Amino acid sequence: MPGSLRIVIAKPGLDGHDRGAKVVARALRDAGHEVIYTGLRRTPEQIVRIVMDEDAQVLGLSSLSGAHGFLFPRVCELLNEAGLDDVIVFGGGIIPERDRSALLDSGVSAIFGPGTTSTEMVDFLDSLEV
Amino acid sequence: MERRELARALSNPQDISCPPRIREPWSVLGVTGSPGVGKSCIVDKIVKSWVDEGDKVAVLAIDPSSPVTGGALLGDRMRMSSVDANDSVFFRSIATRNVPGGIPAMLDRMIDLLFHEGWRKIIIETVGSGQSEVRVVAVADRILLVEGPGRGDIIQAEKAGIIELSDIIAVNKSDLPGAEKVAQEIKLSLEMSDTKPPAILLCSAESGDGISELIETINDLPNAKGPSIAKARERLLSANQEILLNHPDFSDVLKSLVADEISIADAMALLKGA
Numbered sequence A: 001m002p003g004s005l006r007i008v009i010a011k012p013g014l015d016g017h018d019r020g021a022k023v024v025a026r027a028l029r030d031a032g033h034e035v036i037y038t039g040l041r042r043t044p045e046q047i048v049r050i051v052m053d054e055d056a057q058v059l060g061l062s063s064l065s066g067a068h069g070f071l072f073p074r075v076c077e078l079l080n081e082a083g084l085d086d087v088i089v090f091g092g093g094i095i096p097e098r099d100r101s102a103l104l105d106s107g108v109s110a111i112f113g114p115g116t117t118s119t120e121m122v123d124f125l126d127s128l129e130v
Numbered sequence B: 001m002e003r004r005e006l007a008r009a010l011s012n013p014q015d016i017s018c019p020p021r022i023r024e025p026w027s028v029l030g031v032t033g034s035p036g037v038g039k040s041c042i043v044d045k046i047v048k049s050w051v052d053e054g055d056k057v058a059v060l061a062i063d064p065s066s067p068v069t070g071g072a073l074l075g076d077r078m079r080m081s082s083v084d085a086n087d088s089v090f091f092r093s094i095a096t097r098n099v100p101g102g103i104p105a106m107l108d109r110m111i112d113l114l115f116h117e118g119w120r121k122i123i124i125e126t127v128g129s130g131q132s133e134v135r136v137v138a139v140a141d142r143i144l145l146v147e148g149p150g151r152g153d154i155i156q157a158e159k160a161g162i163i164e165l166s167d168i169i170a171v172n173k174s175d176l177p178g179a180e181k182v183a184q185e186i187k188l189s190l191e192m193s194d195t196k197p198p199a200i201l202l203c204s205a206e207s208g209d210g211i212s213e214l215i216e217t218i219n220d221l222p223n224a225k226g227p228s229i230a231k232a233r234e235r236l237l238s239a240n241q242e243i244l245l246n247h248p249d250f251s252d253v254l255k256s257l258v259a260d261e262i263s264i265a266d267a268m269a270l271l272k273g274a
């Protein structure tokens, strides 16, 4: 159990809804974590910079736009380039079953679909070795 | 120090050791005010203007941790729409949770390090509602208090002593009704004070009205050699508090107090001789 983590919640891509991301941010806050919420429409480059500056151990990416197929792997690639490969990345939002294995291969550690309870997410974070 | 290293070092402020920053010209702006008045939106505008002038700007945005869970939701960065993750901007969100020695002492060290690393303009954003926030913002060289229409927060700010510390008061959301009235009320209430009143400006971070005047007024704030009496007082009290909190016997003394074995005077005598 890692105790309190610093977690960045970000939304890459252009979709303009962040209700889901905010619900996740609040649930993780209530579980005792420090959650940094970045707001809408950040580029993969910005997100990686934010993770670095905030010295976060975990990054949660949310996407509703279907752009996850490109954006999530791109973020993981940039994290590696920046030497931030120890940062745990998880994904959420609307992500079809068929896209999952490719995302997991690209460096995303877990994917939480729309039906996920916050307990599942909190348990996942508790299981991390950071 | 590389950016990543700097970010890491800021996570352990108690281990920072670097020379204290130069206080002249002033470099640290504190931005305070009630929740939701528009502090972060204004900070975004100030940062953009300073970066456009060629400065490297660091922002430390402080939000309270939940006393129950210890968690925190740090959302100030959401408003950094124009400059987030720019090479010339370093933005760090800070939760107030269990900081050894208290926030002011920790912030001081973080700021010294940032200054040392070439971040010569530093902004602290903190919600200003009580005594502990006053201590936080007193770390800054210059202080901007942000108010908004229809809130009646000014009385709260007066009570907490924030107005005494402020160099400028910005009444934001001037695009909404009531802002002008608030500005008038503040002016009236300050007429009765015997110190030089801070400048009061109307602005709207939304429409941009009054923002360039606000930034000019901030840029023109004079360099004073030492802090004002009010600021010096808060800094001294913070330092005193830090001595108490960092004393190795602090929790033992607390326990003795709880067990009614010693008086407060005894406790102070034990803790002062560090």
Ligand SMILES: Nc1nc2c(ncn2[C@@H]2O[C@H](COP(=O)(O)OP(=O)(O)OP(=O)(O)O)[C@@H](O)[C@H]2O)c(=O)[nH]1
Pocket (backbone or CB within 6 Å): B033, B034, B035, B036, B037, B038, B039, B040, B041, B042, B076, B079, B127, B172, B173, B174, B175, B176, B203, B204, B205, B206, B207
């Ligand atoms: N109408 C209007 N709304 C504004 C203005 N400035 C900010 N807002 C809105 O006020 C809300 C809060 O703005 P923030 O900048 O986050 O306020 P804050 O003081 O930093 O809030 P906390 O950090 O949560 O205390 C946002 O929804 C902004 O869009 C303004 O000049 N006019």
Ligand SMILES: [Mg+2]
Pocket (backbone or CB within 6 Å): B039, B040, B041, B075, B076, B125
């Ligand atoms: Mg804010």
